[in-house]
Amino acid sequence: MTRERRIPPPDRNALRTQSLILRTTGFFLLPLLLLFALFLLLRGHNAPGGGFIAGLVASAAIAVHLFAMSEAGARRVLRVDPRDLFAWGLILALVAGVLGLFSGQPFLTAHWLTVSLPVFGELKLGSPLLFDLGVFLVVVGTASTIIINLAEQDT
Amino acid sequence: MNLLVILPILIPLTAGALSLLGRHSQRVQAALAVIGSVALVASAVALLLATWEHGHIVTELGRWPAPFGIVLVSDLLAAIMILLSAVTGAATAFYSLGSISIAHRKGGYFPLMHLLLAGVNGAFLTGDIFNLYVWFEVMLVASFSLLILGGERAQMEGAVKYVTLNLVSSALFLSAIGLLYGLVGTLNMADIAVKLGEVDSGMTTVIAMLFMVAFGIKAAAFPFFFWLPASYHTPQVAVSALFAGLLTKVGVYALFRVFTLIFDMDDPLIHQVLLWGAGLTMITGVLGAAAQFEFRRILSFHIVSQIGYMMMGLALASVSVLALAGGIFYIIHHIIVKANLFFVSGLVYRLRGSYELKQLGGLYRDKPWLALLFLIPALSLAGMPPLSGFFGKFIVIRGGVEAGAWALVAAALVVGLLTLYSMTKIWAEVFWKAAPEHTASAPSGSNTLLYATVTGLALITVAIGLGAQPVLVLAQAAAEQLLDPTRYITAVLGEAP
Amino acid sequence: MTSLMALVVGVLYAAAIYMMLRRSIVKLVIGLVLLSNAANLLIFTAAGLRRDAPPLVPDDAQVPAGLVADPLAQALILTAIVIGFGVLAFAVVLIRRAYEVVEADDMHQMRDTDT
Numbered sequence: 001m002t003r004e005r006r007i008p009p010p011d012r013n014a015l016r017t018q019s020l021i022l023r024t025t026g027f028f029l030l031p032l033l034l035l036f037a038l039f040l041l042l043r044g045h046n047a048p049g050g051g052f053i054a055g056l057v058a059s060a061a062i063a064v065h066l067f068a069m070s071e072a073g074a075r076r077v078l079r080v081d082p083r084d085l086f087a088w089g090l091i092l093a094l095v096a097g098v099l100g101l102f103s104g105q106p107f108l109t110a111h112w113l114t115v116s117l118p119v120f121g122e123l124k125l126g127s128p129l130l131f132d133l134g135v136f137l138v139v140v141g142t143a144s145t146i147i148i149n150l151a152e153q154d155t
Numbered sequence: 156m157n158l159l160v161i162l163p164i165l166i167p168l169t170a171g172a173l174s175l176l177g178r179h180s181q182r183v184q185a186a187l188a189v190i191g192s193v194a195l196v197a198s199a200v201a202l203l204l205a206t207w208e209h210g211h212i213v214t215e216l217g218r219w220p221a222p223f224g225i226v227l228v229s230d231l232l233a234a235i236m237i238l239l240s241a242v243t244g245a246a247t248a249f250y251s252l253g254s255i256s257i258a259h260r261k262g263g264y265f266p267l268m269h270l271l272l273a274g275v276n277g278a279f280l281t282g283d284i285f286n287l288y289v290w291f292e293v294m295l296v297a298s299f300s301l302l303i304l305g306g307e308r309a310q311m312e313g314a315v316k317y318v319t320l321n322l323v324s325s326a327l328f329l330s331a332i333g334l335l336y337g338l339v340g341t342l343n344m345a346d347i348a349v350k351l352g353e354v355d356s357g358m359t360t361v362i363a364m365l366f367m368v369a370f371g372i373k374a375a376a377f378p379f380f381f382w383l384p385a386s387y388h389t390p391q392v393a394v395s396a397l398f399a400g401l402l403t404k405v406g407v408y409a410l411f412r413v414f415t416l417i418f419d420m421d422d423p424l425i426h427q428v429l430l431w432g433a434g435l436t437m438i439t440g441v442l443g444a445a446a447q448f449e450f451r452r453i454l455s456f457h458i459v460s461q462i463g464y465m466m467m468g469l470a471l472a473s474v475s476v477l478a479l480a481g482g483i484f485y486i487i488h489h490i491i492v493k494a495n496l497f498f499v500s501g502l503v504y505r506l507r508g509s510y511e512l513k514q515l516g517g518l519y520r521d522k523p524w525l526a527l528l529f530l531i532p533a534l535s536l537a538g539m540p541p542l543s544g545f546f547g548k549f550i551v552i553r554g555g556v557e558a559g560a561w562a563l564v565a566a567a568l569v570v571g572l573l574t575l576y577s578m579t580k581i582w583a584e585v586f587w588k589a590a591p592e593h594t595a596s597a598p599s600g601s602n603t604l605l606y607a608t609v610t611g612l613a614l615i616t617v618a619i620g621l622g623a624q625p626v627l628v629l630a631q632a633a634a635e636q637l638l639d640p641t642r643y644i645t646a647v648l649g650e651a652p
Numbered sequence: 653m654t655s656l657m658a659l660v661v662g663v664l665y666a667a668a669i670y671m672m673l674r675r676s677i678v679k680l681v682i683g684l685v686l687l688s689n690a691a692n693l694l695i696f697t698a699a700g701l702r703r704d705a706p707p708l709v710p711d712d713a714q715v716p717a718g719l720v721a722d723p724l725a726q727a728l729i730l731t732a733i734v735i736g737f738g739v740l741a742f743a744v745v746l747i748r749r750a751y752e753v754v755e756a757d758d759m760h761q762m763r764d765t766d767t
């Protein structure tokens with residue numbers, strides 16, 4: 001299968017999909033940006049980064065895909081309704097906060113769990129990561145809802 | 156303790172998120188609305204009891220110590236406001252179940268309602284000035300979406316004004332926070348209060364005035380109230396009632412908090428501005444209402460006029476504790492009564508299909524029970540004994556007499572009379588006069604839930620009126636706490652401020 | 653530098669208010685954008701302009717080395733930008749819908765709900 005055939009054909013209804021350059025770059029940018037978002041999400045605890053900025057990068061990826069392909073394509077990339085992402089993100093963030101309450105400490109107090117893995121050595125899992133994941137989902141959900149809805153109104 | 160303070164924010168947020176997930180099922184949404192609002196009332200009662208018993212309850216989020224982290228503080232005023240917001244929220248939830256159409260529910264009505272309550276409660280509880288801004292915005296975003304739900308022309312026009320003025324207010328609030336942070340280098344309100352006492356700068360007055368304008372817009376005080384009567388009569392009536400009960404009062408709460416804790420009420424300029432603002436808000440609001448002939452617009456203008464009484468309580472706080480207690484009592488009374496009046500207007504609309512006084516009539520003959528349910532909050536609003544409004548006005552005015560603010564006392568009395576005029580106008584036009592020829596629109600669906608809500612709120616009004624003494628004791632305790640900021644500061648920052 | 657920033661902030665506020673006083677709702681939103689940016693820049697200026705290192709703690713230390721910039725002011729601005737972005741996105745959607753129902757980009761056509 002040649003590379004050209006894997007790039008989706010232009011959608012005749014929408015004017016913005018006419019640019020071959022945008023479609024081609026959009027095709028490659030989407031996985032790269034999503035990977036970068038994951039990187040930012042995970043390194044956010046000791047270095048600049050975190051759920052918020054990762055969410056922005058991920059929604060930028062989806063926005064690029066939307067401009068390059070179509071609204072329906074952007075929805076397909078997300079697979080779920082962005083509003084569900086928002087709701088799940090909020091629940092995850094709240095759960096991360098509530099974990100502190102169980103041990104009689106204030107809301108949002110961080111809790112850490114150290115897991116030893118055979119290959120990677122020690123891995124520290126903490127409720128801040130859960131919170132960041134929640135923030136990530138909230139940001140992706142909100143930004144994509146806004147972008148997709150605006151684009152769908154436009155056509 | 157930690158749990159109690161966070162619950163009023165946690166419950167509506169969780170209910171909102173779950174309600175959004177279950178947006179395809181009407182049953183799930185309805186169940187969450189009921190469970191969420193009842194749980195909120197329960198947690199609010201528990202918080203008020205705990206605060207009454209232990210004094211200030213403070214929780215440091217994420218165990219970051221004050222003044223570096225964000226704290227949530229519950230003092231009596233905050234706990235009272237939380238309870239009121241929970242009661243209004245519960246009433247709105249029940250009323251909405253009987254009145255909001257399926258189309259609106261699919262537009263996200265219930266998640267937004269929960270989110271609005273979370274924002275309001277967050278604003279009441281936070282002890283951090285920037286966090287207050289964030290909660291204001293949470294509340295605003297939810298209210299924007301609720302306001303335009305349905306998308307009719309009047310809603311759009313009202314929303315443009317509502318959104319603009321509120322965003323201007325937010326920008327001013329943010330500017331004030333920026334200047335304040337530049338001056339004292341902290342955001343914790345208790346810490347600001349300590350540090351601002353050590354700073355001697357003309358900037359303090361500038362910042363105070365910026366806060367007053369920002370919160371004045373949110374509270375719909377004179378001369379910033381024009382957005383309110385231009386928008387509050389446009390959305391669904393349950394939304395109108397929720398807004399009328401709660402949103403402006405968040406602005407009033409912020410005024411109460413900031414001008415008792417952070418800024419010195421002895422500053423003659425602040426004192427004078429508040430006094431004049433209070434008087435003019437009362438008078439312009441009630442005169443505006445006198446010129447209106449639309450049910451919800453009359454009520455909207457009365458919100459403005461009642462804000463004046465609350466501001467009067469605050470303006471006289473430095474001279475008379477009783478006035479401040481009266482202001483708090485007035486807030487308690489006003490939230491319940493005003494939401495209820497909007498609910499009644501919604502019932503009238505369902506029976507007759509109009510809010511225009513000219514097209515209404517004859518409801519006393521058809522629905523005497525509804526007429527009684529209107530009369531209780533209406534007379535309470537006008538200040539008839541033995542209902543809650545009488546004691547609210549009486550205490551504020553007595554505070555005014557103690558403080559010797561005779562002009563303001565006179566204004567308050569005249570405004571009370573004009574309120575009675577407005578309420579009589581509604582009574583005569585909607586209930587008493589014969590129905591116009593062409594009233595058709597048969598009632599649709601069951602109204603049991605709506606009547607139950609209105610009756611419940613009316614009973615609370617009567618209860619506050621008949622049992623005014625305990626409420627007054629509570630309001631006085633809250634006022635004394637407010638007037639002694641050192642207690643708040645010690646509770647937040649520890650023993651050595 | 654501070655006085656230059658103060659000037660910029662002042663001009664931004666003035667431009668924002670000028671735009672908001674126009675009749676067009678599009679210009680109203682532009683005014684709101686300018687206003688929120690003016691407020692952000694004001695925080696930045698009021699918190700103190702200094703040429704210090706970024707407030708990052710090195711891996712093997714408990715506190716940042718040397719003088720660092722105040723991270724709180726930047727956090728405030730970041731939060732305010734995010735909130736401003738969300739609210740303004742809403743405002744754009746709103747004026748779009750308002751334009752569709754009123755069929756005019758003119759505040760003077762929107763007086764039905766006034767008194």
